Amino acid sequence: MEVYLDNNATSPISEKVAEAIKDSFAYYANPSSVHSLGIRVRNFMDDARNKVALALGVSKEEIIFTSGGTESDNLAILGSLKKTSKKHIVTSLVEHHAVLNLFKQLEKEGYEVTYLPVDKDGIVDLDSLSDCLRPDTALVSIMYANNETGAIQPIEKAVQIVKNMSEKIIFHTDAVQAFGKLPLSLRSIPIDMASVSAHKINGPKGVGALYVRKGLKIMPLFRGGHHEYGMRPGTENIMGIAGFGAASDEAVENLSSSIEKYTFLKKRLWEGIYKTIPRVLLNGGLDKTLPNTLNVSFTNIEGESIIIMLDLEGIAVSSGSACTSGSLESSHVLSAMGVPAAAAQGSIRFSFGRYNTEEEVDYVLEKLPPIVSRLRAMSPLEK
Amino acid sequence: MEVYLDNNATSPISEKVAEAIKDSFAYYANPSSVHSLGIRVRNFMDDARNKVALALGVSKEEIIFTSGGTESDNLAILGSLKKTSKKHIVTSLVEHHAVLNLFKQLEKEGYEVTYLPVDKDGIVDLDSLSDCLRPDTALVSIMYANNETGAIQPIEKAVQIVKNMSEKIIFHTDAVQAFGKLPLSLRSIPIDMASVSAHKINGPKGVGALYVRKGLKIMPLFRGGHHEYGMRPGTENIMGIAGFGAASDEAVENLSSSIEKYTFLKKRLWEGIYKTIPRVLLNGGLDKTLPNTLNVSFTNIEGESIIIMLDLEGIAVSSGSACTSGSLESSHVLSAMGVPAAAAQGSIRFSFGRYNTEEEVDYVLEKLPPIVSRLRAMSPLEK
Amino acid sequence: MQYSEKVMDHFRNPRNVGEIENPDGIGYVGNAACGDIMELYIKVEENIITDAKFKTFGCGAAIATSSIMTELVKGKTIEEAEKISNKAIIEALDGLPTIKRHCSVLAEEAMKKAIEDYRSKNV
Amino acid sequence: MQYSEKVMDHFRNPRNVGEIENPDGIGYVGNAACGDIMELYIKVEENIITDAKFKTFGCGAAIATSSIMTELVKGKTIEEAEKISNKAIIEALDGLPTIKRHCSVLAEEAMKKAIEDYRSKNV
């Protein structure tokens, strides 16, 4: 059996997305061209732009296509900081590396950074947010939902706190994991920018978007032609954009049924683990997290060895974020939540997607307990 | 008849590329993942990397995938400038906007820029290059072949001049238009970096690469995970990369036959134009230009109106670069070559690709003369 | 750039192309470096424009705005013709892409110059 | 990360897992925060290592290096065992991914500590 439970890392392309990509091959001209072949491609691209916009609850003039979530995060943050001389910026301790590593770099370059702490469930502390805002605060970037634990952040409240302090503080959210998994209606919150990525919702890898609220101007990350309202130069990734449009459409269409399905599968998996395996910890809890994400610590054993053992049974999961797997650091997210090292090291993220079934969950529940036992039998911490 | 002669703007996806893209759908995991599904994708991606490397005559560890030519140019230039404190940089007056607009921005930020002039055929003046180099010269960026006229630059000589002055001056070339159209063997020249893009050679739009010579370290344009040897973060565009690999493979395979074919078609088109239409100018000449590119000025009439008239007959061409079409500036390339305004405004670029035929050229030769006559009959400059 | 059908019609079938022999007024605006040159000719009888022709070097919008301008002024008094704004031209063409609006301004200016020329000869 | 077949074999079927009752030497290295802990046990008779066992908390490479180390030392003299370098371990495993080389260092250190422990008890 092949069971893919790593959908937060990336997800397989759906049939409709594959169709949209194949259809895009006929739109081969350059959308910047004057001739009618070019105009056709421009309209084709704007169709997809509209679909992404609808999924976010915004309008298509507010969508800039990028090469993915990482670029969107960087464009939002660097692009707006280049417009101001203020030097205080705020984020949380549990951001994705696309945001966190950028903030660390900015800190080196002279910015003053506040990293907001989180509680034991990984929820950002709003009092710390209120307290840290200053007259020279330029920007606040807090993710919508966490990639490792699925923790859903109180974004609406956070935006209110920031905008009450000053309308001028830019509020950005990394909505890469929330997009297509939670109902989003960004127009109804005074949020300035939001990053999304196609490949987390059965779209292609290498294409993302940045929502930039109407009226807000940011600087491009790099220079070239006048594409994407002057904010993102380079010939557009038509094939990827077409796939992204189709994926957004489908995500909206299936939203309530997938939330229902994920909630069921997640509960079944957690209850099964809890019943059959001693000394497990649920990181982030069941309810304040994305319906598709379950993060569990198996104390006294290490994540990579669990992953490989599961892999040998055909089960694909990850520990921490896909970007850091293979690196030596343990999860900065779990450590910010206060999870002790011996438990953090043994954390596994199960993330559900469109194609998972109840049978797959039961298969995991059959294979997992003996693996944990075997590894614990080898562990010097088990005494 | 539909005749697409705008292959320098972008080109249609070939069948093999389409197949490679469809095949990539089965490689759906994240190449950074620990599990075997991830490893499979990593190997799949490295296959494509190898193909791109072979087409450039370099090795696969020297290839960084990006979102296209524009990003590659910016990554090369900004990424190496961040590693030095030297403030003099050199480029030519005929670069693509991805390079030229970046240099203009750097000039604003305090860099001293030398813009090398070109001769009447658009060839960069090497004496000016020798003369301008200084102890604080950080970088020289000269394109391999021009997108508008096809002018092929004396890159080998330019590199020698620069490296004779100092090994430490970084030499970058925008090889976006040369790639797949000229034999390239970058390893045999002491060049440091070269930018390429898939969509100019029947690959997908939105994916490119930067060759970074072994041992050279540059800074990333933006932050995130440790992808692409730490130089370009973000989940990789697997589908685009697969298509790029296939396109590179094909370009190498077909190189000599396409050069032959393009040379024939170009000569036929130019001779036909020259015989039937008075007062035309060949910009860049026939021999020092890319075999697939023909740039002709029809004096006293304006490019956009020619394009639209041709478009009404099913013929797609462009004037200037696709990025500037629709903008009001006239071609900076032709103006650097000293082409007078009334001729520069009426310049048309015919750029051949894989699927063009002799019949298509004859069709253009049938439709073009009456269009030029009609527009000239309307022109106040024709007296 | 996406032109309206009206613009495309005036571009494909421009009205009143050419010169008027012994015109009563000529308006010449633009230059080659900018990419647009318009030359408008008018024939005036008893303060009414009885004929108008144009020659234009320029893009599709430049040709279309010149063409429609010659249509709009025919039969109008000098005072009426003088009041035709670039907005009126854009409306008459069912719109113009933003970056092409300057063409309608050129057409307005060319007509004003032609009228000025006519007046300067008829004081 | 792509492990060699040898590493995968030692990971799937680790040799000599467990503890030795009344061992002659124990080596303990690493900590949970770093993600790797190794505990090696040796039994020594007449300067020859007659048995070795391990317990390891860590990644696939940590388990495989511990496992192969216990195999390598069995039957060797103390002096021979002491000379087994991390390079020898990497070689015996047909290679390790670069970012996993520290595991081989840990295994070397754990064995050295076990021998040190044995010596300290047998002076």
Ligand SMILES: Cc1ncc(COP(=O)(O)O)c(C=O)c1O
């Ligand atoms: C929360 C979050 N932000 C950003 C990213 C980066 O997106 P991408 O991989 O498309 O660059 C990811 C996923 O990798 C993510 O989970």
Ligand SMILES: Cc1ncc(COP(=O)(O)O)c(C=O)c1O
């Ligand atoms: C010479 C040259 N450089 C750079 C680019 C930019 O490449 P891309 O469109 O892939 O960003 C192009 C084409 O648009 C080009 O012709």
